[in-house]
Amino acid sequence: TAGITQAPTSQILAAGRSMTLRCTQDMRHNAMYWYRQDLGLGLRLIHYSNTAGTTGKGEVPDGYSVSRANTDDFPLTLASAVPSQTSVYFCASSDSPGGTDGSGANVLTFGAGSRLTVL
Amino acid sequence: GQNIDQPTEMTATEGAIVQINCTYQTSGFNGLFWYQQHAGEAPTFLSYNVLDGLEEKGRFSSFLSRSKGYSYLLLKELQMKDSASYLCAVLDSNYQLIWGAGTKLIIKP
Numbered sequence: 684t685a686g687i688t689q690a691p692t693s694q695i696l697a698a699g700r701s702m703t704l705r706c707t708q709d710m711r712h713n714a715m716y717w718y719r720q721d722l723g724l725g726l727r728l729i730h731y732s733n734t735a736g737t738t739g740k741g742e743v744p745d746g747y748s749v750s751r752a753n754t755d756d757f758p759l760t761l762a763s764a765v766p767s768q769t770s771v772y773f774c775a776s777s778d779s780p781g782g783t784d785g786s787g788a789n790v791l792t793f794g795a796g797s798r799l800t801v802l
Numbered sequence: 803g804q805n806i807d808q809p810t811e812m813t814a815t816e817g818a819i820v821q822i823n824c825t826y827q828t829s830g831f832n833g834l835f836w837y838q839q840h841a842g843e844a845p846t847f848l849s850y851n852v853l854d855g856l857e858e859k860g861r862f863s864s865f866l867s868r869s870k871g872y873s874y875l876l877l878k879e880l881q882m883k884d885s886a887s888y889l890c891a892v893l894d895s896n897y898q899l900i901w902g903a904g905t906k907l908i909i910k911p
Contacts, residue, residue, distance in 0.1 A: 725901030725904065773844060795844050
């Protein structure tokens with residue numbers, strides 16, 4: 684089944700340690716995104732990539748970095764984890780970055796999520 | 803600042819109709835989305851509105867009034883499987899999605 688694969692599904696991490704969340708899509712979508720979801724808050728964009736080789740900062744980029752070496756992969760790295768980074772992380776992709784495509788909708792496809800706990 | 807407001811939680815009865823409201827204040831507008839998210843799962847796309855009016859898709863309909871900064875999602879003939887969170891999101895002038903916190907819908911038999 685085509686879609687987005689995230690790994691790991693869940694992880695407990697000691698504060699100060701580094702961690703990379705992996706995200707791979709097989710839909711050949713141009714744009715990819717990393718969101719975090721916290722109770723009582725909407726999805727918040729961490730970083731995005733409109734096309735391979737480019738990345739941009741979202742609403743809450745501090746403490747996170749990304750790379751987009753090819754179309755399919757978009758890993759998210761926490762260089763030195765802190766407890767406030769405890770969250771559920773979702774990777775998503777879309778065919779067209781930002782604006783609408785010919786059908787009028789820029790629909791996001793999400794991965795299943797990675798639950799990260801930083802102690 | 804940009805803001806999306808939705809009720810935190812709603813309860814409805816199986817077989818009934820429920821309307822979930824969303825109001826927004828954003829820097830520009832390029833469309834409004836509704837996503838469904840079951841507990842512990844990823845959000846999935848339900849509907850998209852860019853023009854005023856009602857879009858119907860089976861048991862689900864979505865309405866938009868751009869002048870009022872208002873949308874609603876209408877769910878008819880509710881089923882137990884409709885128990886989920888419903889997320890409203892607006893595409894702003896920079897083509898960035900602004901998300902509401904979501905409405906948790908509880909369906910009772």
